[in-house]
Each structure stands twice: as structure tokens, then as C-alpha cells.
Amino acid sequence: MTKTKYLIIGNSTAAVNAVEAIREKDRLGSLCLVSDEPCHTYSRPLISYYLGNKVEEEQLFYRPSSFYYLNKVQAFLGDKVVSLDCANKQVVLDDRTGIQYEKLLLATGGAPFVPEMPGQNLSGVFTFTTLDDAQQVKKFIASHQVKKAVVVGGGLIGLKVTEALLALDIQVTIVELADRILSATFDRTASRIIERALKGIGCACLTNSTVKEIREGEPGRVGSVVLKDGTQVDCQLVIVAIGVRPRVDLAREAGISVNRGILVDEHLKTSVDDIYAAGDAVEAYDLIAQAARPIAILPTAARQGKIAGYNMAGAPKAYEGGIPMNSVELAGVPTISVGLTDPSTLADGERRNGMEVIQDYREKDSVYKKIVLEDNRIVGIILVNKIDRAGIYTGLIKDKIDIASFREYLLKDDFGLLSLPREYRKHMVTGQGIEI
Amino acid sequence: MKRIVIREEYCMGCRLCEIHCLVQHSKSKEIVKAYKGEFPKALPRVLVEEQGYLSFALQCRHCEDAPCLEACMTGSLHRDAETGAVICDENKCVGCWMCIMVCPLGVIARNTEGKKAASKCDLCAGEKMPVCVQNCPNEAITFEER
Numbered sequence: 001m002t003k004t005k006y007l008i009i010g011n012s013t014a015a016v017n018a019v020e021a022i023r024e025k026d027r028l029g030s031l032c033l034v035s036d037e038p039c040h041t042y043s044r045p046l047i048s049y050y051l052g053n054k055v056e057e058e059q060l061f062y063r064p065s066s067f068y069y070l071n072k073v074q075a076f077l078g079d080k081v082v083s084l085d086c087a088n089k090q091v092v093l094d095d096r097t098g099i100q101y102e103k104l105l106l107a108t109g110g111a112p113f114v115p116e117m118p119g120q121n122l123s124g125v126f127t128f129t130t131l132d133d134a135q136q137v138k139k140f141i142a143s144h145q146v147k148k149a150v151v152v153g154g155g156l157i158g159l160k161v162t163e164a165l166l167a168l169d170i171q172v173t174i175v176e177l178a179d180r181i182l183s184a185t186f187d188r189t190a191s192r193i194i195e196r197a198l199k200g201i202g203c204a205c206l207t208n209s210t211v212k213e214i215r216e217g218e219p220g221r222v223g224s225v226v227l228k229d230g231t232q233v234d235c236q237l238v239i240v241a242i243g244v245r246p247r248v249d250l251a252r253e254a255g256i257s258v259n260r261g262i263l264v265d266e267h268l269k270t271s272v273d274d275i276y277a278a279g280d281a282v283e284a285y286d287l288i289a290q291a292a293r294p295i296a297i298l299p300t301a302a303r304q305g306k307i308a309g310y311n312m313a314g315a316p317k318a319y320e321g322g323i324p325m326n327s328v329e330l331a332g333v334p335t336i337s338v339g340l341t342d343p344s345t346l347a348d349g350e351r352r353n354g355m356e357v358i359q360d361y362r363e364k365d366s367v368y369k370k371i372v373l374e375d376n377r378i379v380g381i382i383l384v385n386k387i388d389r390a391g392i393y394t395g396l397i398k399d400k401i402d403i404a405s406f407r408e409y410l411l412k413d414d415f416g417l418l419s420l421p422r423e424y425r426k427h428m429v430t431g432q433g434i435e436i
Numbered sequence: 437m438k439r440i441v442i443r444e445e446y447c448m449g450c451r452l453c454e455i456h457c458l459v460q461h462s463k464s465k466e467i468v469k470a471y472k473g474e475f476p477k478a479l480p481r482v483l484v485e486e487q488g489y490l491s492f493a494l495q496c497r498h499c500e501d502a503p504c505l506e507a508c509m510t511g512s513l514h515r516d517a518e519t520g521a522v523i524c525d526e527n528k529c530v531g532c533w534m535c536i537m538v539c540p541l542g543v544i545a546r547n548t549e550g551k552k553a554a555s556k557c558d559l560c561a562g563e564k565m566p567v568c569v570q571n572c573p574n575e576a577i578t579f580e581e582r
């Protein structure tokens with residue numbers, strides 16, 4: 001039985017940031033980390049860049065190779081935790097190693113969701129969340145001369161895979177259930193701009209559609225998909241990128257409170273003492289929804305990992321809540337979306353009074369700026385093609401600043417700190433005793 | 437750590453800081469080549485904001501609790517152990533612009549000439565004093581232990 005002060009399950013963003021936070025407060029306490037992936041910590045969003053040959057395998061690493069050594073981490077890589085016993089504070093790995101902990105962090109991440117459909121076990125059908133997935137897809141493309149692919153799901157992962165496949169000269173058809181791509185993060189106008197750009201580089205987008213069945217071509221292999229309207233699309237590769245769900249099995253089986261994600265308090269502690277959770281697996285406070293929600297994005301995972309790490313190391317710090325946000329460049333069009341981007345999609349119960357939208361859409365240049373306001377405070381933005389200094393808006397959202405006095409400047413291309421009230425500007429730049 | 441202090445009441449909006457910064461971060465470190473002969477052309481990492489009589493030079497504050505460090509998906513943004521500066525490893529950066537999305541000061545720029553990479557103040561690593569401070573004719577930015 002191994003004994004450790006800190007145990008972290010997971011090896012991605014939340015886990016790594018927790019390691020760093022723990023080591024900031026406690027240089028020596030023993031620290032073990034377990035991950036079912038056999039590799040050094042890597043950047044998940046980079047796997048689509050890797051597939052598209054934009055980065056080499058060695059550039060994927062999220063931290064230098066000395067990371068575990070320098071942080072005195074005993075890493076069990078390629079080992080799966082099969083059970084968690086909260087009462088005796090120990091876990092058991094698949095090779096029957098037991099690890100006893102004082103403080104535990106569950107950073108188990110998310111798992112891709114694949115709906116039941118005939119043919120889903122054929123060779124050539126993949127999900128796309130891990131490095132292993134990317135390597136498998138890459139190998140498959142190289143050995144089977146893939147010319148056509150179908151990507152199921154027009155969300156961010158689906159579109160990043162699409163971009164990678166297009167870079168490999170593979171013809172791509174995106175099949176999206178909603179009436180537009182990126183429906184979760186964008187509004188209609190922004191979706192249309194990206195859809196147009198994707199079509200411009202030779203990609204087909206079939207919206208209001210779904211794959212009913214995957215059909216065999218060569219024995220055992222994908223040959224085509226059949227859509228719900230009966231259309232058949234030939235392809236040798238299918239990537240299912242419908243969405244990711246929090247990986248909560250381990251927590252649930254151990255009796256930890258779980259809803260859609262693992263439930264945590266403001267210190268990111270779960271329902272069980274000494275067990276914390278962070279990252280895509282949790283459901284923590286969402287500043288925009290004003291309720292607990294899973295926000296499966298990297299900055300949130302990093303923040304939560306860090307805060308959980310501080311709390312585990314005995315330096316209490318509260319999590320201020322997260323804001324859903326994404327920055328993604330597709331077909332050469334940079335976009336940023338933060339917070340609530342489309343009030344019209346809110347369900348009746350979620351609708352709040354005092355919401356309004358100001359926007360600037362220059363159709364010819366595909367430039368789009370949209371700001372969603374609620375009682376004179378920004379709650380969401382979409383920026384397409386002009387994204388510079390976007391973080392100023394994000395800061396205003398986070399700090400809940402009343403924009404009434406500078407509203408007229410918000411959409412201007414030279415909007416900057418100068419447009420902000422002097423007091424707030426001073427506060428921002430003075431953070432550490434610097435005057436402006 | 438030593439930080440750049442902004443004193444807006446002394447800024448004249450001459451933008452010499454921007455020019456010196458660009459040259460310092462060019463390959464040749466010569467002004468004519470830096471502006472006319474290099475590809476990719478370096479960007480200034482300091483920005484002068486100006487409106488009427490008011491102006492100031494703004495660059496990365498190297499925040500203690502830096503949101504860009506948390507948002508960086510590649511690990512290219514990191515804190516220099518010696519100087520405390522937030523540094524971008526431009527070779528590792530892929531230009532996802534997550535840092536731009538979260539920087540509340542808007543001081544990270546997109547360099548899209550050649551390889552895409554985030555461009556930000558590095559406090560002129562290797563210099564005793566950042567060149568913007570060295571060359572400010574009116575001490576509108578100073579370099580002080582804070």
C-alpha cells in the first residue's frame with residue numbers, strides 16, 4: 001500500500017494546475033498522480049493541430065518533460081483507478097496497487113458521448129478527445145487512403161477536427177442536429193459567417209440533420225452514412241463529436257454527490273471531506289447562469305485545479321465562479337465568444353428582464369461584434385474577425401461594471417482602457433501598486 | 437519584482453516607446469530593417485492609448501494572478517522564475533488567442549505574419565531596464581521595485 005499526502009486522479013489541465021498550486025504552498029508533502037492515459041501531460045485542444053500536421057507530437061506537451069520530477073510527483077501513468085473507498089481514504093488501481101491519501105482531487109475530465117447507431121463499431125468510426133484518438137485517426141488515414149469523411153456534430157471539437165481533415169486534403173461533410181453549426185456558443189449571424197467560411201474552403205455543412213446509420217463499405221469498414229432524411233453520404237471515416245460529458249462514474253460509485261457533474265462547494269470540495277474535484281468533471285458555479293453548471297473549457301479547468309490545489313494544501317481560497325467562453329479560429333476566421341451570447345435562445349424560466357443587445361455587423365468584411373447587456377452590465381460578447389483586446393470585455397463581465405457612462409464607445413474599433421472610467425482604469429492597472 | 441510603472445500625467449503621446457519596443461524585438465535590432473526588411477515584422481508590445489490630451493503607454497502588468505497563464509492551452513505562456521515576468525514561448529504558441537480573450541488590459545497582440553503567435557511584453561529579458569522605459573523622454577513610464 002502506497003501512502004501519500006495528496007492524490008490526484010487525472011493528468012490534464014486541472015490536475016497539472018493543482019500540482020503547481022499545491023507545490024506553491026507545500027514543497028515537500030508527498031504527491032501521487034494517477035492517469036489512465038500512459039503519456040506525459042499534453043494539451044487536449046492541440047490534438048486537432050497534431051492531426052492536421054500543424055504541430056509535432058513533441059510540441060503537444062502542456063508542461064516540460066521535467067514537470068513531475070521538479071514538482072516531486074510520483075506519477076502512475078497508464079493506470080486506471082477502479083475503486084474509491086472514501087471511508088478508508090484509499091483507492092485501488094487496476095493492477096491492484098492500493099494508494100492511501102490524506103487529500104484527494106478528482107480531475108477525471110469528460111468523456112465523449114456517442115449515441116446508439118447501427119454500424120458504430122465499424123472500423124473507421126472514432127471519437128476525438130484524447131491523444132490516443134488522434135493517433136488512431138492519423139494512423140487510419142495513412143493506411144486507408146481516406147478521401148472523404150463525415151464529422152457528426154458541428155460544435156467546436158467537430159469543427160476543429162474538420163479543419164484538420166481539410167488540411168489533409170480530405171473532403172468533409174459536417175452533420176449537425178441543430179439548424180446551424182456552433183449553436184451552443186454562437187448566435188445565428190456568427191454561425192452563418194463561419195458556415196460561409198467553411199463552405200469557402202470546400203466543406204459541406206448539413207444542418208437539421210443526423211446520422212441514422214453507418215453502413216459498411218469494404219468488409220468491416222465504414223463505406224457511407226445514412227442521414228435521417230434517407231440521404232446517403234459516402235465516406236471512409238466518421239468522427240463522432242457530439243459532445244463531452246463529465247466523467248463521474250468513480251465519484252458516483254464512491255457515494256459522492258453527483259448531478260450532471262460532480263457537485264462541489266465554493267472551495268471545490270465535494271460532498272465528502274478531504275475530497276476535491278475540478279475541471280470538466282465538475283459542476284461548479286457559473287457566473288452567467290447564476291447556478292452550478294459544468295463548463296468544459298480549459299481556462300475553467302486550470303482555475304479550478306489551482307483553487308482546489310490551494311485548498312488541499314491548507315491555504316483556503318474560494319472559487320469565484322466561471323464564465324463559459326471560447327476563442328477559436330476556423331477557416332482563417334478568428335472568433336471569440338464569452339458568456340451569454342444569444343438571449344433569444346434562453347428557455348422561458350431562464351429569461352431575465354433588462355436584457356438588450358448592441359451590435360455592429362459589417363457583412364462585406366465578415367466583421368461582427370455583439371454585446372449582450374443586462375441592466376447596463378455586459379453579460380456576453382461575440383467577436384468575429386475583430387477580436388483584438390477582447391479580454392477588456394471579459395474583465396468588464398467578470399467585474400460586473402456598469403457601462404452606462406461609456407456605452408457609446410463599446411463597439412468602436414479603438415475601444416480601450418481609455419474609454420473606461422478613470423477610477424476603474426486606475427484600479428485595474430494599480431493591482432500591484434502601480435499608478436496610472 | 438521590478439515592474440513598469442505608468443504615469444499618465446507625464447505621457448506626451450510621442451509613441452517613442454512603441455518604436456523602441458518594436459526594434460528591440462526585431463531580429464536585426466536596427467530600425468530600418470525592423471520596419472522595412474524583416475518577415476515576420478515584429479510588433480510593439482507596448483501600446484499608447486490616446487484621446488485628446490490624455491495618453492498613456494500600456495504594457496503587460498505581469499499580474500500576480502494572471503488569467504492568461506490559466507487560459508493558455510499549450511503551456512507557452514509561463515512565468516520566468518527569476519524575473520517574475522510572464523513570458524510567451526512563441527515557438528510553442530499556436531495562436532489560439534485564448535490569452536487575448538481573458539487579458540483584462542488587452543495588452544496581448546496577435547502576430548499573424550508568418551507563424552501565428554501571441555506577442556506580449558517580456559520586460560526586455562536580458563536588458564537592465566526595458567527599452568520603453570530607457571527611451572521615454574519624459575519619464576512617463578519608470579521601472580521600479582513594487
